Amino acid sequence: RISNRISELEDRLGIKLMERGRGRPGFRLTPQGERVIRVTDELFGSIDQFGQDIVRIKSEHKGHLRIAIPDDVLNIPDYKTICEVITAFQSSASDVQMELLAHGVDETEHDVLDGKVDICIGAVFNPRAELEYIPRPSHQCHLYCGKKHHFFKVPDSALSADRIESESLVGAGFKLTPKAAHLTARFPLEAIANHMSARLMLIQSGVYLGFLPSYFAQLYQDSGELRRIHPKKYFYSVDNAIFFAKNARQNSLVDLFIDELVKQTNYG
Structure with missing residues (x-):
């Protein structure tokens, strides 16, 4: 019965919601019951808004x-x-x-x-x-030569700046930082490769020196494919x-x- 359900709800809420009619059947909301109705309407409105927000977020x-x-x-x-x-x-x-x-x-x-x-x-x-x-x-770029280059087995102590900077360089093909540009400008620029793998290929040909990120070159250096030249002199940092x-x-x-x-x- 409805009366029993209302009584159960009142017990759970601890609030008297309805006044039961005397003499003839009927119910009348108490002031607290009216307030419960209002906040219930607000609750269902919030749930509906929540559902709409979830749909919007999912679509975003x-x-x-x-x-x-x-x-x-x-x-x-x-x-x-x-x-x-x-x-x-x-x-x-x-x-x-x-x-x-x-x-x-x-x-x-x-x-x-x-x-x-x-x-x-x-x-x-x-x-x-x-x-x-x-x-x-950030990372650093260093100067490398491939194992086919005539510098490969020459110790740094035997390589002067004039000798190194007379060798052909493969350039990056884009605008560098001022320090990097100043450093690479010392070399005759004989080739350009804007992609790292292409630059590596030209260096490994043995014809060119070139600057590579140390993290990129390390694997090839460890395997004996590349050699780093004067690491404390020929390097620049990249953000x-x-x-x-x-x-x-x-x-x-x-x-x-x-x-x-x-x-x-x-x-x-």
């Missing part, structure tokens, strides 16, 4: 996220860290299609500015005011970052990825 985390990565991505020191960020992102946005595009250094900033990619993970040689940067660990257009975080997918990045790392 759909779409396409394009991320530019360096062409030597397998060798970068924070490779595993970036993988963990992608894992965390996909667990929150499983319906998002992620596109990873391997780019040379000279392509990344232009593609972000042109809207071809949403986020870039890469080296920063010339920061742009239109972009926002979250720093990553790294994750960067995007300054208004990009208005895109919920970009914002979510950056949030996961900050949570999973000490970047930013």
Whole structure:
């Protein structure tokens, strides 16, 4: 019976909700009962709003996220860290299609500015005011020769600056930092390769010297394919970052990825 159900509800709430009619059947809300009705209406309204918000959030985390990565991505020191960020992102946005595009250094900033990619993970040689940067660990580039080069078995002590700087150099093909540009300008520039793997190939040909990130070259150095020349003299540092257009975080997918990045790392 309705009367029994109301009595059970009153017992559970500890509030008298209804006045039972005397003489003839009927019920009348008590002042407390009227207040309970009002807050109940508010509760159901909140539940309905919650459902609408969940639908909106789910729809926000759909779409396409394009991320530019360096062409030597397998060798970068924070490779595993970036993988963990992608894992965390996909667990929150499983319906998002992620596109990873391997780019040379000279392509990344232009593609972000042109809207071809949403986020870039890469080296920063010339920061742009239109972009926002979250720093990553920096790295050093050193001068190398391949095992076919006539310097390969010559000790550093026998290599003067004049002798080294008369050798053909493979350049990066894009604007470097002032220190790097000053250093490479000492050499005759005889070849250009904007991708790391292409630069490595030209160095391994034995015809050219070239600068490579030490983390990238280490494997080839350990295997006897490359030799580092005067490491305390011929080197320069490179800043790294994750960067995007300054208004990009208005895109919920970009914002979510950056949030996961900050949570999973000490970047930013």
